[in-house]
Amino acid sequence: xxxxxxxxxxxxxxxxxxxxxxxxxxxxxxxxxxxxxxxxxxxxxxxxxxxxxxxxxxxxxxxxxxxxxxxxxxxxxxxxxxxxxxxxxxxxxxxxxxxxxxxxxxxxxxxxxxxxxxxxxxxxxxxxxxxxxxxxxxxxxxxxxxxxxxxxxxxxxxxxxxxxxxxxxxxxxxxxxxxxxxxxxxxxxxxxxxxxxxxxxxxxxxxxxxxxxxxxxxxxxxxxxxxxxxxxxxxxxxxxxxxxxxxxxxxxxxxxxxxxxxxxxxxxxxxxxxxxxxxxxxxxxxxxxxxxxxxxxxxxxxxxxxxxxxxxxxxxxxxxxxxxxxxxxxxxxxxxxxxxxxxxxxxxxxxxxxxxxxxxxxxxxxxxxxxxxxxxxxxxxxxxxxxxxxxxxx
Amino acid sequence: xxxxxxxxxxxxxxxxxxxxxxxxxxxxxxxxxxxxxxxxxxxxxxxxxxxxxxxxxxxxxxxxxxxxxxxxxxxxxxxxxxxxxxxxxxxxxxxxxxxxxxxxxxxxxxxxxxxxxxxxxxxxxxxxxxxxxxxx
Numbered sequence: 001x002x003x004x005x006x007x008x009x010x011x012x013x014x015x016x017x018x019x020x021x022x023x024x025x026x027x028x029x030x031x032x033x034x035x036x037x038x039x040x041x042x043x044x045x046x047x048x049x050x051x052x053x054x055x056x057x058x059x060x061x062x063x064x065x066x067x068x069x070x071x072x073x074x075x076x077x078x079x080x081x082x083x084x085x086x087x088x089x090x091x092x093x094x095x096x097x098x099x100x101x102x103x104x105x106x107x108x109x110x111x112x113x114x115x116x117x118x119x120x121x122x123x124x125x126x127x128x129x130x131x132x133x134x135x136x137x138x139x140x141x142x143x144x145x146x147x148x149x150x151x152x153x154x155x156x157x158x159x160x161x162x163x164x165x166x167x168x169x170x171x172x173x174x175x176x177x178x179x180x181x182x183x184x185x186x187x188x189x190x191x192x193x194x195x196x197x198x199x200x201x202x203x204x205x206x207x208x209x210x211x212x213x214x215x216x217x218x219x220x221x222x223x224x225x226x227x228x229x230x231x232x233x234x235x236x237x238x239x240x241x242x243x244x245x246x247x248x249x250x251x252x253x254x255x256x257x258x259x260x261x262x263x264x265x266x267x268x269x270x271x272x273x274x275x276x277x278x279x280x281x282x283x284x285x286x287x288x289x290x291x292x293x294x295x296x297x298x299x300x301x302x303x304x305x306x307x308x309x310x311x312x313x314x315x316x317x318x319x320x321x322x323x324x325x326x327x328x329x330x331x332x333x334x335x336x337x338x339x340x341x342x343x344x345x346x347x348x349x350x351x352x353x354x355x356x357x358x359x360x361x362x363x364x365x366x367x368x369x370x371x372x373x374x375x376x377x378x379x380x381x382x383x384x385x386x387x388x389x390x391x392x393x394x
Numbered sequence: 395x396x397x398x399x400x401x402x403x404x405x406x407x408x409x410x411x412x413x414x415x416x417x418x419x420x421x422x423x424x425x426x427x428x429x430x431x432x433x434x435x436x437x438x439x440x441x442x443x444x445x446x447x448x449x450x451x452x453x454x455x456x457x458x459x460x461x462x463x464x465x466x467x468x469x470x471x472x473x474x475x476x477x478x479x480x481x482x483x484x485x486x487x488x489x490x491x492x493x494x495x496x497x498x499x500x501x502x503x504x505x506x507x508x509x510x511x512x513x514x515x516x517x518x519x520x521x522x523x524x525x526x527x528x529x530x
Contacts, residue, residue, distance in 0.1 A: 121461065125462040134521060136484055138521035138522065139472045139484055139511075140472060141484065142457060142461060149453040150453075152453040152454065152455070152497065153474070156453075202456075202458050203458055203459050205492075206455070251427075253474070253482045253484050254429065
């Protein structure tokens with residue numbers, strides 16, 4: 001396999017009620033990534049696009065081909081990838097494979113969603129399509145509900161009083177809002193306190209509104225290429241995709257005894273760690289899937305950063321903040337940066353690559369000396385993708 | 395190879411308050427809701443068994459935001475139960491005021507019956523769902 005470099009990056013603002021169409025947002029992020037790569041649209045050989053609900057948001061399937069045609073990437077293979085909220089990182093993994101194999105040298109990867117166009121009720125319904133339609137949806141289970149069930153399982157499993165756990169979970173939202181303020185692409189620009197999280201309206205007990213990420217509109221894109229092509233095209237410090245992992249699970253009841261841990265995540269992370277030879281302590285910065293506050297704890301533990309049941313204490317001690325053991329979601333995460341589901345994995349790639357390039361100084365959020373970064377994205381009941389990025393091309 | 399217990403049959407039985415599962419002839423464990431392979435050992439030699447519906451409550455969440463068309467059900471409570479025969483089952487906890495629910499419920503014994511969600515624009519028909527009641 002060849003080494004794969006992230007050459008250029010693009011990112012629209014994440015927001016409520018975007019005035020742009022999904023195709024336009026994707027096209028704008030893509031052109032930004034192509035220009036950042038010192039390339040032209042005609043240099044792109046193939047495109048890999050995460051998008052989940054275009055059909056429901058705007059009655060638009062296959063956004064990939066329309067956006068590529070709009071920006072002058074004419075007649076290339078431009079395919080949409082769908083793995084619920086992990087669609088973007090799944091598209092990145094797919095693009096990686098095609099370049100690593102030697103089949104293509106320069107490809108575009110992107111993701112887009114325009115979920116707020118649906119309104120909360122339809123958006124909630126369509127997100128439920130990521131649960132089992134026959135054995136779960138009948139009960140009215142939603143995704144905040146899924147993680148609410150995991151919250152009580154977590155409290156029981158690790159013998160934590162629910163009130164203590166909820167206070168720890170609130171710290172996740174507080175930290176994410178703090179960093180969302182510093183992200184020029186971020187959706188929510190508001191500091192928040194533990195008390196405000198705990199007193200926000202209940203969505204699915206024991207989760208409140210501020211335990212939950214918003215519905216979002218937005219797009220992100222990147223150009224991937226072979227190491228050889230990167231040397232010819234750009235003088236920028238290369239950032240490599242060095243590890244990839246992907247695993248899936250079935251419905252919640254089918255994962256039974258393993259819960260509240262998510263086996264698909266642990267397997268996906270093992271794949272990346274094995275591919276790079278790294279251990280959790282080698283990772284300098286991480287963007288993980290904090291769709292709900294408790295999801296951050298389960299993810300940080302599943303990736304091996306903290307012992308099971310101990311992530312709450314880690315957030316209390318500042319171990320997940322800049323200067324701590326492993327800075328997590330310094331972009332503001334899904335909670336404050338926003339979560340346009342098809343774009344999220346690519347947005348995570350954008351932010352980790354910027355950290356590894358050392359370009360986050362201007363936003364005041366640079367993790368000093370970051371050389372190894374991790375991305376973790378979760379879709380539906382269990383489709384979990386992991387990527388390890390490095391500056392050294394291991 | 396056909397499913398031993400397809401959704402249609404499971405659904406029909408649950409509508410009559412009968413909870414069906416699958417017993418694995420390789421390892422003896424029970425799978426419910428049904429799958430094509432045993433959820434414990436992935437064996438394919440399964441036979442249909444009727445389950446007691448008795449179990450203990452593992453987790454629950456009262457929903458205050460519903461998917462499109464289901465606002466009339468709010469607040470409703472989704473629950474996970476570990477059945478006496480082993481498998482975990484997702485359903486609705488009923489017959490108890492959501493405001494009186496707390497962590498003290500975890501571990502309490504429940505029984506199972508069936509109720510029907512009539513379906514919506516995106517469903518292809520009615521779906522029977524397990525409902526759990528606390529054993530007094």
